[in-house]
Amino acid sequence: MDPEDRKIITLARSARARNGVAEGAAVRDETGRTYVAGTVTLDSLKLSALQTAVAMAVASGAQSLEAAAVVTEAATAADADRAAVRDLGGAETPVLVAGTDGVLRETVKAG
Numbered sequence: 001m002d003p004e005d006r007k008i009i010t011l012a013r014s015a016r017a018r019n020g021v022a023e024g025a026a027v028r029d030e031t032g033r034t035y036v037a038g039t040v041t042l043d044s045l046k047l048s049a050l051q052t053a054v055a056m057a058v059a060s061g062a063q064s065l066e067a068a069a070v071v072t073e074a075a076t077a078a079d080a081d082r083a084a085v086r087d088l089g090g091a092e093t094p095v096l097v098a099g100t101d102g103v104l105r106e107t108v109k110a111g
Contacts, residue, residue: 001104004028005096008069011036013102015049016071025049025070027085029062050081050095054088065089068110069096077108086110 008026011034016024021038025048028034037052047055050070057065068085070077077095085093091111098104 004032005067005069005094008034008067009071009096009098009102009104012049012069012071013098013100016100021049023049023070023072023074025053025068025081027053027057027062027068027089028066029057030064030066031062032066033057033060033062035060035062048078048081050077051084054084058088062088065093067094067096069098071098071100071102073100076106082108082110 011026012024015036015038019038023039026036035053035056039049040047065088077097093110095108097106
């Protein structure tokens, strides 16, 4: 696995553990900057970790994404998560899906 992809999986895993949330995610933008987030669950706002990471990238001025990673107990990336990545990165952006142990389960395209 590419070292930069391994890095975003590690960052996603650490966000999940540090915040005690269901999922952790990280995205890498076109300049190599990374944005790390966990699941947001408020009474008035619910975002997956990957949606939150994409929103952080957009809010910071990212123009596109090179890759995204999510650490989850789910078998694959949710359609809404892939859509968020696709909106900023395009259909070919890889979404790395790892288990809570950090082991890569699959790589899917955002589109």
